[in-house]
Amino acid sequence: MVVEGVRFIVFSSSCAVYGNPQTTPIDEEHPKNPVNPYGESKLAAEKQIQWYGQVHGLRSVILRYFNAAGSDPEQELGEEHNPETHLIPLAIEANLGMREALRVHGADYDTIDGTAVRDYVHVSDLAAAHLRSIEYLLANGQSELMNLGTCVGYSIQQILTKLESITGRHTPHSIGPRRAGDPPVLVANAGKAERVLGWKPVHSDLDSVLSTAITWRMSNISNQTKANQAAPSASRRVAVIGAGPAGLTAAYELAKSGVAVDVFEAGPDVGGMSKTIELWGQLVDIGPHRFFSTDQRVNRHWLEVAGQDYVMVDRKTRILYKNSFFNYPITAMDALSKLGIFESVHCVLSYVRQLMAPVPDRKTFEDWVVRAFGRRLFAIFFKSYSEKLWGIPCTELDADFAAQRIKKFSLFEAIKAALGLSAGKKHKTLADRFAYPVRGTGQIYETMTEFIKSRGAQVFLRTPVEKVEIRDGEAKGLWLKGGSYLPYDHIVSTMPLATVVKAIEEAPQEIHEHVTKLKFRNTILVYPKNGDLSQS
Numbered sequence: 001m002v003v004e005g006v007r008f009i010v011f012s013s014s015c016a017v018y019g020n021p022q023t024t025p026i027d028e029e030h031p032k033n034p035v036n037p038y039g040e041s042k043l044a045a046e047k048q049i050q051w052y053g054q055v056h057g058l059r060s061v062i063l064r065y066f067n068a069a070g071s072d073p074e075q076e077l078g079e080e081h082n083p084e085t086h087l088i089p090l091a092i093e094a095n096l097g098m099r100e101a102l103r104v105h106g107a108d109y110d111t112i113d114g115t116a117v118r119d120y121v122h123v124s125d126l127a128a129a130h131l132r133s134i135e136y137l138l139a140n141g142q143s144e145l146m147n148l149g150t151c152v153g154y155s156i157q158q159i160l161t162k163l164e165s166i167t168g169r170h171t172p173h174s175i176g177p178r179r180a181g182d183p184p185v186l187v188a189n190a191g192k193a194e195r196v197l198g199w200k201p202v203h204s205d206l207d208s209v210l211s212t213a214i215t216w217r218m219s220n221i222s223n224q225t226k227a228n229q230a231a232p233s234a235s236r237r238v239a240v241i242g243a244g245p246a247g248l249t250a251a252y253e254l255a256k257s258g259v260a261v262d263v264f265e266a267g268p269d270v271g272g273m274s275k276t277i278e279l280w281g282q283l284v285d286i287g288p289h290r291f292f293s294t295d296q297r298v299n300r301h302w303l304e305v306a307g308q309d310y311v312m313v314d315r316k317t318r319i320l321y322k323n324s325f326f327n328y329p330i331t332a333m334d335a336l337s338k339l340g341i342f343e344s345v346h347c348v349l350s351y352v353r354q355l356m357a358p359v360p361d362r363k364t365f366e367d368w369v370v371r372a373f374g375r376r377l378f379a380i381f382f383k384s385y386s387e388k389l390w391g392i393p394c395t396e397l398d399a400d401f402a403a404q405r406i407k408k409f410s411l412f413e414a415i416k417a418a419l420g421l422s423a424g425k426k427h428k429t430l431a432d433r434f435a436y437p438v439r440g441t442g443q444i445y446e447t448m449t450e451f452i453k454s455r456g457a458q459v460f461l462r463t464p465v466e467k468v469e470i471r472d473g474e475a476k477g478l479w480l481k482g483g484s485y486l487p488y489d490h491i492v493s494t495m496p497l498a499t500v501v502k503a504i505e506e507a508p509q510e511i512h513e514h515v516t517k518l519k520f521r522n523t524i525l526v527y528p529k530n531g532d533l534s535q536s
Contacts, residue, residue, distance in 0.1 A: 002056045008137040009049060009060045010130055015119075015147065015186050017043040017064065025119075025151055025189040028064070036181035046145070059143050061133035066119040066149035066188045068126055070209040071216035078216030079123070087156065088120070088210065092217050095163055095171040097265070097461030102171060104156055106178035109185075115156035117185040119149040122203035122212070132197040144196055149188025150204045162206050166214065167482060169462055172268060218484040239264065239478055239486065241465050242494035244272025245445060249301065250492045252448045255455040262457060262486070263449075264478065266464035269442075270449045276442025279527060287525055289441040290315065290434040305447050306437055313436045319381055326381070339380075350376035365397035372402075391521050468493070470506040496520070 001009065016039030017032045034040040052058050069088050071078035079089050094102040107114040129148050136144075154162075160171050193199045203209075236259055240251045243265035254261045269275050276283050293299055318325040327334045339347065351374030359370050365386060369378045386394055390401070437443035449459050467479035468491060475491040493500045498515040501507050 001058065002052070007058065008134070009058060010133045010137070011045065011049055011060060011062045012130075013046055013062050013064045013145075014039060014042045015064050015066045015149070015188065017046065018186075020183040021185060024153075024185050025149075025187045026147065027189040028145055028147060028192055035183070050143070053143050059137055059141070061137060061141075061143070062145040063126075063129055063133065063193075064145070064147045064188075065126060066121055066147065066186060068123055069120040069213065070122040070124065070203065071212040073124065073203070073212055075212075075216055077123075079213065087118075087159065088213055089217070091160060091163055091171055091173075092210075092214055094173060095167055095169050095462070096217065097268070097463045098217075098458075100172065100461075102160075102173040104173050104175050105182060107175045108178070111155055111184055113155050113157045116182060117153040117155045117187065119151070119153050119187045120204065120206070120209050121149050121188075121201055122209050124203045125199075125201040128202075129193060129197065129199045132199050136197055141196075144192075146192040146196060147188040147190045148193055148199075148201075149190045150201050151188055151190055153185060153187040154206060159206075159210075163210055163214075166207070166210055169481075172462075214482065218480070218482050236260065236489045237262075237487070238490045238492060239488040240492045240494070241468075241478075241500070242272070243267075243270040243445070243449070243459060243461070244494055245274050247492070247494040248445050248448045248452070250494070251452050251457065251459075252305070253301075255452045255457050258455075260457070261452065262488075263452065263459040264463045264465050264480070265459065265461050268461055270459065270461070271442045271445035273523070274441045274445060276440030280529060283440045283442075284527060285441050287523070288317075291436070291441075302435070302444065305444050305451075306435070309439070309443065310435050310437045312433050314433055319385070321380060347374060347377045347380070350374035361399075363399045364395050365399055365402050366394035368399040368402040369394070389521070391519070465495070465503060467505065468500070468503045470504060475504075 015026065016036060017034055018026050018030050019033035019035040019039060022031060032043055034043055046062050049058070049060050049062065053060055067087075069079070069086075079086065081089070084090055084093065090099070091102050093099045104115060106116060109116055111117050126148060160173065163171055190199075190201075203212075238254055238259055238261045240247045240254070240261060240263045243251075243263050247263060247265075248270060251261050251263045269277075273286050274289050276285050278284070291302055293302070318327060320326075321338075324338045326338055354370060354374045359367050359375075361367055361371065366378065366383070369382045373382070383394055386397065386401075390397060439446075452459055464481050465478050466481050468475050469477040469479065469485070475488075477485055477487040478491065479485050495503070498518050498520075501511055501515045
C-alpha cells in the first residue's frame with residue numbers, strides 16, 4: 001500500500017478482540033484478551049495497521065463490528081456462507097425447513113434465559129459507517145479505532161422467539177454444550193462512533209435484521225437449484241408438493257432421469273405416515289407398514305432404494321375379539337380354539353346359509369364380505385373394525401375397499417389353506433412374510449431424500465405451499481408461505497385433494513364447494529411404555 005501511494009485504510013475488525021468481557025457494554029478501552037484464533041488474528045491486524053501508520057504516515061479507521069446481521073433491503077446482497085456458521089442464517093434455515101434443526105451451544109450462561117447474548121448490527125448500518133469513515137479520513141481526520149453496535153443485546157432464545165413471530169413457524173433446535181471460547185455476553189458501547197463519525201444505527205432493530213434476512217433467504221431458494229441445470233433435462237423444472245411416499249417416489253424418479261426437481265413439505269419430516277420416529281431410545285414406525293406387492297415395477301423400485309438393508313419378517317397380524325387375539329388372515333384351528341365350538345359352528349352355518357341363499361351383490365363392503373365369509377363372521381371380525389376405521393357404515397362403503405384388501409379370499413379358502421388342501425397360489429392377503437427395512441419403514445424415504453439431494457435437488461421441510469399459480473390452464477408456479485414465488489414447468493401434487501383445490505384459486509366454484517364437503521378421518525396411535533426398554 002505504501003509503494004502504491006495508499007494513504008488511508010478502513011479496516012473491518014471484530015469485537016472478538018475483547019475476549020470475555022470484564023464489563024458490559026464494552027467500550028474501546030476494554031482490555032483485549034481474545035479467546036479464539038479469529039479474535040487473535042483481528043487484533044494482530046489492528047496492531048500492524050497502527051504500526052504502519054506510525055512509521056509511514058498511513059491514517060486509518062479501525063471498525064470493531066459486533067454481530068453483523070441482516071441483508072440489503074433491496075435484496076441485491078445477502079448473507080450466505082458455505083458452510084454456514086452464523087446464528088441468524090442457521091436459525092432461518094431451520095425455521096424454513098432447509099436444515100433439520102439449529103444447534104444452540106449452551107443454555108446455562110448467566111443471562112436472561114441461559115443462552116448467549118449478542119449485539120446485532122445491520123449490514124446496511126455497517127456500510128454507512130464505512131462511508132462515513134472514508135469521508136472522515138478525506139476530511140483530514142486522524143487515525144481512530146471504534147466499536148460498531150447498537151448497545152442492545154439479544155439472547156439466542158429471544159432471536160428464536162422473534163423469528164417465530166415473524167414467520168409463524170416453530171424453529172426446531174437442540175441444546176448442546178457450550179462452545180470453547182464463546183463469551184456469555186457481547187454488547188457494544190458505540191458512543192465513540194457517534195461522536196467521531198456522527199454514526200448511529202438506523203436499520204438494526206431486530207425486526208429489520210430478521211425480516212431482511214428472511215426475505216433474502218426466501219428469494220434465493222430457487223437459486224439453490226441452479227446446480228440442477230447441468231443435468232440433461234434441466235431445461236424442465238418440476239416442483240413436487242409433499243414428501244410422503246408418493247411425492248418422494250415421483251421426485252426420486254425425476255431426479256434419476258436428470259430433471260431439476262424441488263420438493264416442498266409442510267411438515268417437519270419426510271415419509272408422511274410411513275415415517276419412522278425415535279421413541280424411548282428405539283425406532284418406531286407410525287403404525288404397521290408391510291411391504292408386499294405383486295407389481296414388479298413397485299418391487300424393483302423398492303429394492304433399488306432399500307439395497308441390502310432389509311430383512312424378511314414373518315407376518316403376525318391379530319384381531320382382538322372378546323379379550324382374545326385371533327390370527328389374521330383367519331385360520332380354522334385358531335378361530336375354532338378361541339371362538340369355541342358353539343360360536344364356530346354358528347360361523348360355519350352362517351357361511352353355508354350364505355352359499356345356499358347369497359345376499360344380492362350391491363357393490364358394498366358389507367355385501368362383499370358377507371358373500372365371502374358369511375354374515376356371522378362379518379359381524380364378528382369386519383363390521384366394527386371397518387366402521388371405526390372409516391367412520392362410514394359398511395352398507396355405504398364401496399366393495400373396492402374390501403377387494404383391495406381381501407380380494408378372492410373366502411372362509412372356504414382359508415379353511416382349505418389351513419388344512420393344507422389348497423393347491424392354488426396363495427393370495428397376497430395370505431402372505432406369510434414381508435420385506436422390512438432394518439431402520440424402519442422411514443429408511444426408504446430418508447434414503448430417497450438423500451439421493452434426491454445428491455442430484456442437486458432441494459427438499460424443503462416446514463415449507464407449506466399456499467397457492468398454485470395457473471396460467472392458460474396450466475400450473476406454472478408456487479407461492480410459498482411468506483410471499484415467495486417460484487416458477488416451474490410442471491407441478492406434481494400429492495397434497496390432500498381438498499388442500500390442493502383450495503390452493504388453486506382458478507378452480508371452478510363448484511369444485512371448491514364440493515371439496516368443502518369431503519370428510520377425513522384422523523388416526524390416533526397409542527404407544528404404551530411397559531417396563532424397562534433397555535431389557536427388551
